[in-house]
Amino acid sequence: MDNALRELYQEVILDHSRHPRHHGVLESASHKAEGYNPLCGDRVTVYLRLDADSRVDDISFQGKGCAISQASASMMTQLLKGRSQADAERLMTGFLHLVKGEEASGLSEDDRETLDVMSGISEFPMRVKCATLAWHTYKNAVEEGKNAAEEGAT
Amino acid sequence: MTAQGKIAASFDAEKARADFEILSREVYGKPLVYLDSGASAQKPRVVLDTMRDFAQSEYANVHRGVHFLSAAATDRYEAARRTVQKFLNAAREDEIVFTKGGTEAINLVSYSYLAPCIQPGDEIVLTVMEHHSNIVPWHFLRERQGAVLRWVDVGDDGSLDIEALDAAINSKTKLVAVTHMSNVLGTVTPLKDIIARAHAKGVPVLADGCQGAVHEMVDVQALDIDFYAITGHKLYGPTGIGALYAKRAHLKAMRPFNGGGEMIREVMKDRITYADPPARFEAGTPPIIESIGLATALDYLSSFDRKAVAAHEHDLLAYAREQVGQFNWLRVIGDAPGKGAILSFEAEGMHAHDLATILDREGVAVRAGHHCAQVLMERFGVTSTSRASFALYNTRADVDALIAGLHKARGILV
Numbered sequence: 001m002d003n004a005l006r007e008l009y010q011e012v013i014l015d016h017s018r019h020p021r022h023h024g025v026l027e028s029a030s031h032k033a034e035g036y037n038p039l040c041g042d043r044v045t046v047y048l049r050l051d052a053d054s055r056v057d058d059i060s061f062q063g064k065g066c067a068i069s070q071a072s073a074s075m076m077t078q079l080l081k082g083r084s085q086a087d088a089e090r091l092m093t094g095f096l097h098l099v100k101g102e103e104a105s106g107l108s109e110d111d112r113e114t115l116d117v118m119s120g121i122s123e124f125p126m127r128v129k130c131a132t133l134a135w136h137t138y139k140n141a142v143e144e145g146k147n148a149a150e151e152g153a154t
Numbered sequence: 155m156t157a158q159g160k161i162a163a164s165f166d167a168e169k170a171r172a173d174f175e176i177l178s179r180e181v182y183g184k185p186l187v188y189l190d191s192g193a194s195a196q197k198p199r200v201v202l203d204t205m206r207d208f209a210q211s212e213y214a215n216v217h218r219g220v221h222f223l224s225a226a227a228t229d230r231y232e233a234a235r236r237t238v239q240k241f242l243n244a245a246r247e248d249e250i251v252f253t254k255g256g257t258e259a260i261n262l263v264s265y266s267y268l269a270p271c272i273q274p275g276d277e278i279v280l281t282v283m284e285h286h287s288n289i290v291p292w293h294f295l296r297e298r299q300g301a302v303l304r305w306v307d308v309g310d311d312g313s314l315d316i317e318a319l320d321a322a323i324n325s326k327t328k329l330v331a332v333t334h335m336s337n338v339l340g341t342v343t344p345l346k347d348i349i350a351r352a353h354a355k356g357v358p359v360l361a362d363g364c365q366g367a368v369h370e371m372v373d374v375q376a377l378d379i380d381f382y383a384i385t386g387h388k389l390y391g392p393t394g395i396g397a398l399y400a401k402r403a404h405l406k407a408m409r410p411f412n413g414g415g416e417m418i419r420e421v422m423k424d425r426i427t428y429a430d431p432p433a434r435f436e437a438g439t440p441p442i443i444e445s446i447g448l449a450t451a452l453d454y455l456s457s458f459d460r461k462a463v464a465a466h467e468h469d470l471l472a473y474a475r476e477q478v479g480q481f482n483w484l485r486v487i488g489d490a491p492g493k494g495a496i497l498s499f500e501a502e503g504m505h506a507h508d509l510a511t512i513l514d515r516e517g518v519a520v521r522a523g524h525h526c527a528q529v530l531m532e533r534f535g536v537t538s539t540s541r542a543s544f545a546l547y548n549t550r551a552d553v554d555a556l557i558a559g560l561h562k563a564r565g566i567l568v
Contacts, residue, residue: 002182002515004515005511005512005515005566008511009508009512009566009567014567039523040506040507040522040523040524040537040538041523041524041528041531041537041538042537042538043537064537065505065537066505066506066507066508067505067508067567068507068508124511126511127507127511130507
């Protein structure tokens, strides 16, 4: 297999896509948003429970999609749980740089190491949108998803 | 050559392949295996050469020009129209309207033919296997004028239920808009039967021929069809050019689409009269070079025994179908009898985009996604499929590369 493919579909990513973490509806969500990739028809829903300080108290996602989008969503939920908004913002910015093959400054060493498995995507520009779908959906959930979660609860 | 290969003895795919320079290139160090002609076909050298030669030696704007080159270009442009006329066997050249593609051709019918006569509750009959270009223009009439879209289902094998279609046509039906060949399923619709049944109830028929015209011989007079849309780039021609065939009586009754130069007879401050069709629907400077390219592509395609080309493509489909049929991890979507050379499928544990990425690295270009047919995706309960589409320049070796790529992808992903 060529190196770029090996890098893209490495075991960590395939494991996340086959056994996604925090997968399913979060009943106690305070925020929620739906993401849609019109290119491939993939959908993802991100559920969040933010505490009084807007810290990510709990998070889950639901949806079906390619290995990259599922793995990215799964890793995102692991990474974001417990984070403050400022921290989450920093992670997302770093991640978006990383998948585009740009310098991802501002990430802690641990976070960089975790996210580094996704850096292979930068060799596949047509697939970057797959990797970023969940993150953009997370941001939408934080910014505009409060009412959506309340509607969903009723 | 194998026994099946000899069916297409009067068509030499290897020889035709040499007409397409791009097919000898590599991607990622692997020979290109182009199985995405359903999205857009590659262009033979003669098309590219003719376009360049024309631009270099005979080019000017068409019509109205007094000078030598304008007359020469106009002759070529109008000759291209006659080539399309001949290709579709239309009775008259002025029944061919050049458009920028199949999408614009269908939008033209929606805007200029149907919209002026749509009342709330009027119905348009469609099948669930239409491409978005034969759905969205009708949705416009639903949104804006209260038209009702009546959907005809396909069977699990992707074949059209002609009786269901017949039953969907009633006194409120204003148009039947149906694909000639599904871009996902490969299903070829029984146009002649559809048209006979629709006409028996006084309803006109539009066919989206963007795929159909590539693989099937089209005779609009024998079909007695009202509207037939084609696009150049799937017919081995350039992008930016397509055509609408419409019966003369329809064209004459249709209101203008785009407004601008060329489509008028006389423009005054307080009144305007329009040119006769087809000029009425060709506002502005048309895609002149592309029209020459389209005509050249149609001549190229017509230089072969079309039945032999179709037999060759069917052989490739059968060869591929037989092999994937042995994989219990792969589900083919679309198995209608007599279908065209398109193979759509979903593979267990492999999302279409992951599969397409891995195949791509093997040099194999397939399409992955909803193929602009989301209504059909819903019908089959999928969000996307992988699609290999075959053209005259494909060979069994291309199919072999696809199959090898599938195994490789399975090794990585599953």
